[in-house]
Amino acid sequence: MTTKFSKLIQQANDDLAAPEQHRIVGAKDGKAPRFEVYHAPFSVCSHKVRSVLTEKRIPFVSHDVRMNLVDHDAPHPDNYKPGYVRMRLHGAPDARMVSDYTGQSSVASEGFDPCVVPTLADHQHEQVVVDSAKICSYLDRETSGAALIPDALAEAIAAQIALIDQAPHVAVLYGPRPDGDNRPEMLVNGLTGVHDRKINHLKALIASVADDPNLIAAYEAKIAKETSAKNFVYDHESMIDAHNRMKDHVAALEKQLSTHDGEWAMGDNYTMADIMWTVSLFRLKWLGLGSLWETTDSAPRVAPYVQRAFARPSFQDAVVNWPRSTPPSHHIEETASYAQRLHKAWREMAVPRAG
Numbered sequence: 001m002t003t004k005f006s007k008l009i010q011q012a013n014d015d016l017a018a019p020e021q022h023r024i025v026g027a028k029d030g031k032a033p034r035f036e037v038y039h040a041p042f043s044v045c046s047h048k049v050r051s052v053l054t055e056k057r058i059p060f061v062s063h064d065v066r067m068n069l070v071d072h073d074a075p076h077p078d079n080y081k082p083g084y085v086r087m088r089l090h091g092a093p094d095a096r097m098v099s100d101y102t103g104q105s106s107v108a109s110e111g112f113d114p115c116v117v118p119t120l121a122d123h124q125h126e127q128v129v130v131d132s133a134k135i136c137s138y139l140d141r142e143t144s145g146a147a148l149i150p151d152a153l154a155e156a157i158a159a160q161i162a163l164i165d166q167a168p169h170v171a172v173l174y175g176p177r178p179d180g181d182n183r184p185e186m187l188v189n190g191l192t193g194v195h196d197r198k199i200n201h202l203k204a205l206i207a208s209v210a211d212d213p214n215l216i217a218a219y220e221a222k223i224a225k226e227t228s229a230k231n232f233v234y235d236h237e238s239m240i241d242a243h244n245r246m247k248d249h250v251a252a253l254e255k256q257l258s259t260h261d262g263e264w265a266m267g268d269n270y271t272m273a274d275i276m277w278t279v280s281l282f283r284l285k286w287l288g289l290g291s292l293w294e295t296t297d298s299a300p301r302v303a304p305y306v307q308r309a310f311a312r313p314s315f316q317d318a319v320v321n322w323p324r325s326t327p328p329s330h331h332i333e334e335t336a337s338y339a340q341r342l343h344k345a346w347r348e349m350a351v352p353r354a355g
Helices: 004-014 044-055 082-091 132-142 151-165 169-174 185-190 194-208 213-233 236-257 272-287 302-311 313-320
Strands: 022-025 035-039 060-064 119-122 127-130 350-352
Touching: 004 035, 004 082, 035 044, 044 132, 044 272, 044 313, 082 119, 082 127, 082 213, 119 132, 127 132, 132 272, 151 236, 151 272, 169 213, 169 236, 169 272, 194 213, 213 236, 236 272, 236 302, 272 302, 272 313, 302 313
Parallel strands: 035 060
Antiparallel strands: 022 060, 022 350, 035 119, 119 127
């Protein structure tokens, strides 16, 4: 039976035209998975959601959302297309729209961005869930297996997640490092002029949806954000502040690890806090900011934590070995090959999407 929800999801899926963008992951019984996940391989917030899915072995329909921001002549990014944006708006009907930019990606502080990933569609409850932190919590709560947010630690884990959300990951990705830009060369070259390209795509899409005021408002909010972002990442003082905040970010983990003798952020058990910290630290390492814990005595507990966290099989599957997730970086040996295969055990669970 076709419902309003299923029609909304189908319209979003129709915007992802290439068959290879869709596949079923983790389903052993041949049934259509309950969850559809819209994510981009390289997106930090997508890394968080995929890490939860792989850690808990949750079957899902994977939709590879192509952002097309490096290629100057590429078509509109999938995450800007009307069907996808309408689906996200459905998941946040009363949200405060994003309008400014601080270098963070937290919905709590920045507002709701209607044109980003990830997004979760739950067919059982006919619900669209947006915001990576909420998606991760939702998946943990709605599925079986060991809880990544056990009740006894829920408040403490929430505090860690909020702390991680405050890290200016977007700023240090898009903007040059003030004391010498050491980001991977392909990133520096590819992101030149990226904010203008984003704005041009959005303006073109506004012209194509003149009869949809909700979409127009969404695109205009995104333009306001990207205009502010363009100014931020090339402002010397703003980027100095962003990198200082990253130092504080690593120091916060060091402080947390010093409160106990366990291997993980909250103690002996691997939790949602570890998923979030691992994704954050891996991106910093990829960008050339591993020196924040590798060449200083101020974070002696973080370095061994990083080794354990990066080796976690679910993280390897969801991030390191996920196709196109980790482009080459001279800071991480494992990214020498751009198109890596999935971990064998996980790959064997993946099947093509039915239909």
